[in-house]
């Protein structure tokens with residue numbers, strides 16, 4: 001197995017889940033992850049500047065593409081502060097837990113969502129700070145707030161869906 | 164030491180503080196019920212949310228990676244054209260010399276140039292080889 005293939009096998013699923021949680025769209029998430037791996041492949045082929053931390057590089061690239069894609073999505077998801085209900089989540093996944101989670105995540109703002117997603121993927125505070133472009137010392141505080149918010153949103157979504 | 168804020172507690176849970184800070188926080192928690200309760204609550208929240216996030220969304224199969232097409236078409240085409248021209252010249256020279264050596268008797272001559280192996284457009288013509296099959300028959 002080549003170095004590229006090893007990296008591809010190792011990170012594909014995590015990146016795909018992260019992209020899905022950012023975009024609430026499975027197909028689009030797949031496109032984003034493929035595009036990022038194509039740029040990594042070309043970079044490795046051309047032997048241009050070394051990438052220090054491949055994991056960070058990949059998550060950063062996926063997050064940036066998700067933000068671009070999210071901003072061009074002409075739906076309610078890009079409007080912050082608008083409450084999104086689970087029924088609005090158009091994901092070909094009938095698992096209601098997923099729908100509730102997606103709806104709750106979409107109600108966080110872009111930065112909060114990104115940090116929570118990266119955190120759940122096991123990135124360190126340093127990696128989260130670099131990827132989300134926030135100050136390292138503020139990661140703990142922002143995370144604790146975002147997690148609290150997400151917990152409340154999940155309860156709210158569950159209530160909406162199950163009555 | 165004052166009571167801990169949620170950000171510090173979070174960093175403590177995630178092991179993201181310096182050694183000194185870690186032990187200061189541990190010391191405070193061991194003697195403050197309020198902060199201990201806060202720590203437990205945040206710990207529980209972390210575990211519940213991470214469990215949901217790591218198990219939601221269908222697990223996808225890793226698709227095969229399609230190697231992107233390399234952009235080297237332009238030099239390849241140029242050298243192919245150039246090689247065809249060279250091959251045609253060789254063929255023409257042979258044809259002329261053979262023709263001159265014939266006597267007046269009319270003959271039908273066939274040349275079949277055939278490349279040996281695969282043509283590698285990145286090698287110079289001097290390192291390429293091809294066979295020419297030559298047949299001749301009298302025309303009466």
Ligand SMILES: [Zn+2]
Pocket residue numbers: 165166167191195196197198199
């Ligand atoms: Zn305290």
